[in-house]
Amino acid sequence: MPEPLLQVTGLVKRFSGLTATDNVSLGIEEGELHAVIGPNGAGKTTFIAQIMGELPPDQGAIRFAGEDVTRLPPHLRSARGIARSFQISSIFPDMSACDNVALAVQAHAGHSFRFWRDARTDPLLRAPARAILDSVGLGERADMPAAALSHGEKRLLEIALALATRPRLLLLDEPTAGMGPEDAAQMVRFLSELKGKMTLLLTEHDMDAVFALADRITVLVYGRVVAGGTADEIRASAEVRRAYLGEDDRA
Numbered sequence: 001m002p003e004p005l006l007q008v009t010g011l012v013k014r015f016s017g018l019t020a021t022d023n024v025s026l027g028i029e030e031g032e033l034h035a036v037i038g039p040n041g042a043g044k045t046t047f048i049a050q051i052m053g054e055l056p057p058d059q060g061a062i063r064f065a066g067e068d069v070t071r072l073p074p075h076l077r078s079a080r081g082i083a084r085s086f087q088i089s090s091i092f093p094d095m096s097a098c099d100n101v102a103l104a105v106q107a108h109a110g111h112s113f114r115f116w117r118d119a120r121t122d123p124l125l126r127a128p129a130r131a132i133l134d135s136v137g138l139g140e141r142a143d144m145p146a147a148a149l150s151h152g153e154k155r156l157l158e159i160a161l162a163l164a165t166r167p168r169l170l171l172l173d174e175p176t177a178g179m180g181p182e183d184a185a186q187m188v189r190f191l192s193e194l195k196g197k198m199t200l201l202l203t204e205h206d207m208d209a210v211f212a213l214a215d216r217i218t219v220l221v222y223g224r225v226v227a228g229g230t231a232d233e234i235r236a237s238a239e240v241r242r243a244y245l246g247e248d249d250r251a
Contacts, residue, residue, distance in 0.1 A: 005064065008026050011023070011047070011050060012058045013055060035210045043222070048173050051084075085155070091158060097142050152183025172201070211235070
């Protein structure tokens with residue numbers, strides 16, 4: 001069988017006396033939407049940060065598209081096709097949505113940020129930026145300052161910035177975090193449309209969203225994988241029920 005697009009083997013990350021990821025292994029196939037869930041403090045964000053290269057693992061290996069990327073820095077992983085969004089939006093609030101995405105297009109094309117003013121006028125940057133905004137449902141907000149967007153729209157804009165890098169693997173850390181029901185439903189609709197067009201790895205607390213979207217689910221508890229499988233298999237897992245109902249969360 002072909003190697004998974006992303007293969008993680010024996011990933012360990014320690015902070016002083018805390019083991020944030022404890023021998024985590026999983027494989028993600030091309031085109032799959034894979035969710036990593038678990039109580040607060042389970043190690044989900046630490047896991048995502050290691051995949052992106054923002055935190056080096058203490059042990060283990062990460063392979064992407066057949067290449068060992070365990071020690072590659074984030075910008076080289078991005079160049080190979082890995083992108084991520086964060087729990088907290090990281091956008092330029094005083095610039096328009098289109099300006100934000102045009103800058104991301106410009107950066108991915110290899111241009112220096114000292115030419116950022118060109119991104120406001122260059123059609124070679126703005127046309128793809130507007131197309132990306134259309135794809136995430138923000139086409140009508142393209143000329144609006146990012147600061148004026150709703151919380152949900154800001155999260156979609158951040159995903160648009162990631163999409164500007166043309167990733168093969170998109171890492172989404174709590175994409176519905178802090179959203180009300182309407183914004184969360186909009187995010188789920190967008191991710192369902194994106195599903196299958198690229199490989200997605202997301203962490204998420206909203207179990208309704210996870211069960212609606214995920215092809216497969218991995219459950220972390222205190223940094224260790226306790227279950228993995230389809231939505232139906234995870235729903236039926238006694239270990240997962242204990243993790244969410246029978247153990248106290250760690251902050």
